Amino acid sequence: MDKPNAGSFQNTRYWICCAFLRIVVVAAFILIIGKAFYLQVVEHPVWLERSRAQAEAKLNVPSYRGSIYDNRGRLMAFSVPQASLFADGKYVKDPKRAASRLAPIIGEPVDGLEERLASERRFIWIKRQLTDQQAMAVESLKESGLYTTNEYRRFYPFRQVAGQVLGFVGLDGKGLEGVEKAYDSLLAGKDIVKDCLRDGLRRGLWLRNSPPPEPGEDSGLRLTLDAYLQYVSETELEKGVTKYNAKAGEVVIVDPRTFEILAMANWPLFDPNHSGKKNAHLWRNRTITDSFEPGSTFKVFLVTAALEEGAIKTSERIFCENGKFRVASHTINDVHPYGWLTIPEVIKFSSNIAASKIALGLGSEKYANYIHSFGFGVATGISLPGEAKGLVRPWEKWRPMDLAATGFGQAIGVTALQLTMAVAAIANGGVYGQPLIAKQVVDSEGEPVRQFTGTATRRIIQKKTAEKIRDMMQSVTEEGGTGIQAAPPGYSAAGKTGTAQVLDPETGRYATNKFTSIFTGYIPASDPRLVMTVVIHEPHGAIYGGVVAGPIFRSIAAKALPYLGVFPSSEHPESSPGLRLVSRTNDGESGPSRIPHSVDRVDQSGVVPDVTGLSLKLALLKLAPFGVRTEFTGSGKVIMQQPSGGTPLRPDTVVELVLNENN
Amino acid sequence: MQEQTTKQSPTPDADHLQGSRRPRSMRSWLVYSGMLGVLFILFATLNVWLHIQYIQDGYRLAGLQSEHEQLLAVQRKLRLEWSQLSDPSYLEKLGREKFGLAAPRRDQKVLIR
Numbered sequence: 001m002d003k004p005n006a007g008s009f010q011n012t013r014y015w016i017c018c019a020f021l022r023i024v025v026v027a028a029f030i031l032i033i034g035k036a037f038y039l040q041v042v043e044h045p046v047w048l049e050r051s052r053a054q055a056e057a058k059l060n061v062p063s064y065r066g067s068i069y070d071n072r073g074r075l076m077a078f079s080v081p082q083a084s085l086f087a088d089g090k091y092v093k094d095p096k097r098a099a100s101r102l103a104p105i106i107g108e109p110v111d112g113l114e115e116r117l118a119s120e121r122r123f124i125w126i127k128r129q130l131t132d133q134q135a136m137a138v139e140s141l142k143e144s145g146l147y148t149t150n151e152y153r154r155f156y157p158f159r160q161v162a163g164q165v166l167g168f169v170g171l172d173g174k175g176l177e178g179v180e181k182a183y184d185s186l187l188a189g190k191d192i193v194k195d196c197l198r199d200g201l202r203r204g205l206w207l208r209n210s211p212p213p214e215p216g217e218d219s220g221l222r223l224t225l226d227a228y229l230q231y232v233s234e235t236e237l238e239k240g241v242t243k244y245n246a247k248a249g250e251v252v253i254v255d256p257r258t259f260e261i262l263a264m265a266n267w268p269l270f271d272p273n274h275s276g277k278k279n280a281h282l283w284r285n286r287t288i289t290d291s292f293e294p295g296s297t298f299k300v301f302l303v304t305a306a307l308e309e310g311a312i313k314t315s316e317r318i319f320c321e322n323g324k325f326r327v328a329s330h331t332i333n334d335v336h337p338y339g340w341l342t343i344p345e346v347i348k349f350s351s352n353i354a355a356s357k358i359a360l361g362l363g364s365e366k367y368a369n370y371i372h373s374f375g376f377g378v379a380t381g382i383s384l385p386g387e388a389k390g391l392v393r394p395w396e397k398w399r400p401m402d403l404a405a406t407g408f409g410q411a412i413g414v415t416a417l418q419l420t421m422a423v424a425a426i427a428n429g430g431v432y433g434q435p436l437i438a439k440q441v442v443d444s445e446g447e448p449v450r451q452f453t454g455t456a457t458r459r460i461i462q463k464k465t466a467e468k469i470r471d472m473m474q475s476v477t478e479e480g481g482t483g484i485q486a487a488p489p490g491y492s493a494a495g496k497t498g499t500a501q502v503l504d505p506e507t508g509r510y511a512t513n514k515f516t517s518i519f520t521g522y523i524p525a526s527d528p529r530l531v532m533t534v535v536i537h538e539p540h541g542a543i544y545g546g547v548v549a550g551p552i553f554r555s556i557a558a559k560a561l562p563y564l565g566v567f568p569s570s571e572h573p574e575s576s577p578g579l580r581l582v583s584r585t586n587d588g589e590s591g592p593s594r595i596p597h598s599v600d601r602v603d604q605s606g607v608v609p610d611v612t613g614l615s616l617k618l619a620l621l622k623l624a625p626f627g628v629r630t631e632f633t634g635s636g637k638v639i640m641q642q643p644s645g646g647t648p649l650r651p652d653t654v655v656e657l658v659l660n661e662n663n
Numbered sequence: 664m665q666e667q668t669t670k671q672s673p674t675p676d677a678d679h680l681q682g683s684r685r686p687r688s689m690r691s692w693l694v695y696s697g698m699l700g701v702l703f704i705l706f707a708t709l710n711v712w713l714h715i716q717y718i719q720d721g722y723r724l725a726g727l728q729s730e731h732e733q734l735l736a737v738q739r740k741l742r743l744e745w746s747q748l749s750d751p752s753y754l755e756k757l758g759r760e761k762f763g764l765a766a767p768r769r770d771q772k773v774l775i776r
Contacts, residue, residue: 064739075746081736132740150736157746199721212728214735231751489769567774648770 059196061213063189064152065173066220068166068180070227071260071439073446075157077166077180079173081215082153083135084128085146089120092145102146105137106130117145128171129153154180156272162230162263163270164285165223165384165437177275177283179223179437182383186441189218217444224260224439229253232559233265237534240552241267244517244539250287250416251556254531256424256522259433259454261382262530264288264417288380288387291413292516292535295500295545296350296482298409301422302359303347304469305370308461311362314343314468318354325353327404332356347472348481350497352408359407360400367403368395373460374422374432376414381434381455390414409500416535419520424531426473427494427522430466433457470494474525486519486550488558490568494528495521495553497545502538514538519549523557529566532556608655610645612638616659623655634659 039047068077085106092098095117103110106127116124128151130138135148154169167178175184192213233251241249253263270282284290306312323337334351346354359367371377377392391413393402405411417435425432434454441450473494477487487493498518501510517536522528534549534556542548561567609626611619619638623630626649632638633656640658747753758764 074749075742078739078743078746080739080743155743157743158750159752161751212732214732228751235752 055197057196057198059194059213061192061194061215062152063191064215064217065154065169066187066189066217067446068187069220069222069442069446070162070225070230071223071262072226073222074227076162076223076225076227077154077156079152079154081150082129083132083138083148084151085126085130085135085138085148087117087124087126088122088145088147089117089124090122090145092117092143098143098146101141101143102126102138105134105141158227158231159273160269160271161227161234162225163272164266164283165225165230165264166272167283168272168275178272178285178384179221181385183221183438186219187221192216219449220442220444220446221438222440222442222446222448224255224262224436225264226262228563229263229556229560230265232563233263233556234267234269236552236555236559237265237267238269239555240534240536240548241539244536244541244548246536246540246548247538248286248290249537249552250290250533250535251552252287252416252420252533253556253560254420254424254435256427256528256531258436259421259424259457260436260439261417264437284386285384287416288382288384289415291388291390291415292518292537293412293500293502294409294414294419295498295516295518296352296355296409297419297496297498297518297520297545298412298414299347299350299355299407300426300469300473300496301370301374301376302355302362302367302407303343303472304426304461304465305367306358306362307343307468308370308465309362309366311366312343312358314472317342318346318351318357320351320353323353325356327356327360328399328401330401330404332404332408344472344475347469347496348475350476350482355407356404359403364395364398364403367406368392368398370460371406371412373458374425375418376412376422380415380417380421382417382437384437387417388415390418409498416533419518420531420533423520423522423533425460426466426469427528427531428466429463430459430461431457432460470525473521477521482544482546483519483521483550485546486521486553487523488554488561488568491523491557491561491566492525493521493523493553493557494525495519495523495550497550499544515543517543517545517548519545519553521553523561524566529564530557530560608641608643608645608647608649608653611641611657612645614638616657619657629654630657631655632657632659636660 065079067075067079070076087098095114098117099110099114102108103113108127113126116126126146127134130148138146138148152173154173156163156166156168165178167180167182168176169180170176173188175181175187180187192215194213196212233253237249237251240246249265249267251263251265252261254261264285264287266286268282270279275283303312307314317340319340320334320338322339323334325332332352334353336349338349338351338354341349341351341354345351346358371392376390379387379389393411398406402411421432421435434457436452436454438452440448440452443449473496474492475481476483476496477493478484482497483493483495486495486497496519498516498520500516500518502514502516503509504511504514515538517539518534520531520533522531532553534552536548536552539548608628609622611622614622615637616632616635619632619641620630628649631654636659638657639660642656643653
């Protein structure tokens with residue numbers, strides 16, 4: 001069979017078809033290239049934006065609220081992540097069942113829960129800041145529509161210690177009281193915003209050179225408070241308030257050299273971990289919010305002003321009218337009738353009549369100027385919310401009785417902090433300064449970043465005047481003074497007692513059965529390390545400042561001073577018989593950081609060992625090292641000894657033992 | 664026609680040679696195609712495997728990151744617990760109730776200078 005000729009196919013129709021196909025193919029490719037050009041060049045920004053929107057995201061990681069430390073770096077306020085429970089109404093299949101399973105875990109009524117879960121809203125808070133156990137129990141339910149998210153919860157590890165000073169935060173982490181409120185903007189911190197990629201499931205995708213952000217703290221705060229001193233103050237204050245069944249009490253401790261507040265105790269106590277509305281009456285920091293009449297403690301400032309102005313001399317004597325003194329239509333009384341008293345005795349014995357005469361002699365204007373110089377009638381400027389200015393009426397409106405009464409601390413209102421800062425000015429030689437509660441801003445590791453400094457101080461009295469007043473205040477805590485119970489053994493204290501009547505708001509007169517007991521002072525008198533004010537409101541059973549507040553001052557000082565490295569002198573009469581002297585260190589300094597060379601017994605003083613229950617032989621062996629003479633009666637085992645075990649030994653001690661075989 | 668037939672008719676040897684060249688080239692193409700196909704399948708398999716690994720690694724990484732975040736949260740809570748254990752009131756209560764300790768009396772204190 002003949003094969004057809006290939007050339008016969010290359011006819012016109014063939015070439016037309018080829019040409020057509022070429023045109024179509026080329027046109028198609030031109031279209032494709034053109035479209036590609038349009039998409040990738042002309043619309044490039046649009047598609048770039050869309051791809052970024054799909055693949056990139058900004059992740060917002062909130063920072064922890066800054067921690068609060070005491071002056072020694074102890075943690076006092078701290079935030080931790082805590083799960084909060086919410087529901088998506090769209091995915092809750094069976095609200096009734098979910099509510100009945102959830103109610104016993106979170107401790108809420110079933111009906112209320114069911115109503116919330118039945119809502120169609122996409123986001124419903126169920127309970128915020130669950131405990132760890134609650135969060136685990138909720139997640140184990142695996143109930144559809146219920147989810148947890150992390151929020152930050154504030155904890156105060158020292159519980160009620162400095163509760164009113166620290167304050168607390170709300171559910172959203174905003175400071176509402178105390179330091180938390182005053183330094184809210186500093187502690188709140190800034191959120192971390194970081195760019196990240198997202199995978200197909202829209203989860204964050206972190207690459208090696210772009211690790212995921214870790215929530216951290218921005219800035220923390222180190223306070224001037226000392227947690228231990230705060231604790232001691234609160235404990236002793238509570239004991240005193242409980243003993244006298246008082247209504248309330250405050251203690252403020254300040255370092256007179258730096259004006260740093262070391263403690264601010266309030267009673268009743270307040271635990272900011274439980275800051276519900278039912279505890280609202282406990283929130284306020286009474287040391288700055290509540291003012292009271294300072295009573296006889298104000299005589300210190302009156303006498304200081306009069307000495308500074310030269311209106312009186314320490315050698316002068318004032319006649320105290322044997323206990324009754326008439327000013328206008330009012331009678332001023334002394335607790336005890338006095339005749340002639342020297343100026344130091346006016347402070348020591350706290351004569352109201354003498355104080356009135358000094359005030360009347362000084363004059364309203366000069367006296368009012370000194371009152372303001374000492375910081376009364378104005379806020380101290382401490383950076384805490386709610387500070388009261390106290391009450392000092394304009395001197396132009398003072399009648400003679402007002403001037404006289406102000407001399408012994410009535411008709412004037414002060415806060416515990418104002419009183420303490422004024423005494424601090426006397427303690428440090430006459431310089432008044434602004435109190436500091438915040439010491440430093442610290443970073444997330446607790447390292448200082450910025451220091452707080454108070455405003456400029458001002459000199460209000462001369463140093464020699466302050467020294468004269470110091471001597472007078474020291475006599476108050478010595479034999480015969482009204483504050484003899486205030487000085488701890490081994491220390492010299494300078495202070496002033498006060499017992500002020502309380503105004504009854506209903507009658508507008510002073511109540512006959514309500515008093516404020518006050519003791520304010522500094523210790524040691526010669527080199528003050530602490531200035532402390534103790535205020536007890538409405539005690540029962542005893543009312544005088546020296547009896548109610550003085551012992552609290554002593555108890556706190558006895559614990560605080562050794563803690564600060566200030567030890568009692570060895571010459572004080574109540575030294576332990578077991579007192580032992582050690583060799584001094586090279587430079588003669590002592591304190592917690594010094595190691596003594598050796599310890600020697602100065603004498604053979606010690607205590608009698610307890611030998612009851614021992615046989616005669618063992619008892620004699622035990623007593624032998626003490627070199628004491630021993631006498632015994634009976635046989636068997638020691639049933640009684642005289643002196644008893646623990647009694648301090650004397651060189652002539654004779655130990656008598658009574659033995660009995662039946663023991 | 665006969666000339667064309669004559670011209671176009673190759674010799675029997677040439678015909679035989681051309682016939683064996685065509686089957687050989689066909690086989691080569693088949694072999695190359697087969698090899699390409701196998702390579703394609705291998706690469707496709709590798710690609711899928713890599714994709715799966717990537718996804719699984721992504722899950723593992725997300726799991727590790729989640730675990731890391733949880734451990735950081737636990738660390739923070741432990742720090743809080745440690746601070747709570749140094750609360751002075753808690754320490755005093757512990758000393759008093761568990762160890763029977765009490766504050767020393769005045770005569771029990773020895774002053775060392």
